[in-house]
Structures are given as C-alpha cells and as structure tokens.
Amino acid sequence: MGILSWIILGLVAGALAKWLMPGKDGGGWLAxxxxxxxxxxxxxxxxxxxxxxPATGVNLGSLITATLGALILLFVYNKFLR
Structure with a gap:
C-alpha cells in the first residue's frame, strides 16, 4: 500500500474513531x-x-480494521495518558 493510501486511510479512520468515541479530544488534522x-x-x-x-488497502475491511485500532489507541490515550 502506498504512502498516499496510508494517509487517506489514516485520515478517514482517525476521523471516524474521534467521531465514534465520546468526549472532548484535542488535536487537529495531523493528530x-x-x-x-x-x-x-x-x-x-x-x-x-x-x-x-491486516489493513491491506483502501477498502471497507481495512477501514474497519484501522478504525477499530484507532478506537483502541484513543481509548488508551483518554484513560491512561491524559
């Protein structure tokens, strides 16, 4: 998967995770x-x-996998690192 695909997948998955996780989160587009x-x-x-x-390309399965991973990271960040 190319770098542009990772960026697109990351942007969409991160935005979905922030939208699905309740609470106030900091960070902009780069975060x-x-x-x-x-x-x-x-x-x-x-x-x-x-x-x-694994996340293998920009498709629905990879988007779900990446979003679940981002939700895990966001949960850990909000509960333990904040």
Whole structure:
C-alpha cells in the first residue's frame, strides 16, 4: 500500500474513531491522521490474532480494521495518558 493510501486511510479512520468515541479530544488534522495510521497498524496487529486480517488497502475491511485500532489507541490515550 502506498504512502498516499496510508494517509487517506489514516485520515478517514482517525476521523471516524474521534467521531465514534465520546468526549472532548484535542488535536487537529495531523493528530487525526497519525491516530488513524497508528490505528491501522494496531488494528492489523490485533486483527491478525482474531482472524480479521491486516489493513491491506483502501477498502471497507481495512477501514474497519484501522478504525477499530484507532478506537483502541484513543481509548488508551483518554484513560491512561491524559
């Protein structure tokens, strides 16, 4: 997957995670992209253990996997690092 695909997937997944997670979150577009890209890695890692598979491109399965990973990261950030 190319860098542009990771950025697009990260932006969409990070925005979805921030929209789905209740509460006030800081950060702008760059933080949202970083959250989504890191979420794609975390989601792919967790997804490989439970049978969902990794984030492999800009498609619905990868978007769901990346968004779930971003939700995990956002939850950890809000509960433990804030």
């Amino acid at each position: 949202t992209m970083a959250l989504g890209i890191a979420g794609a890695f975390v989601g792919g890692w967790v997804g490989s253990f439970i049978g969902l598979g």
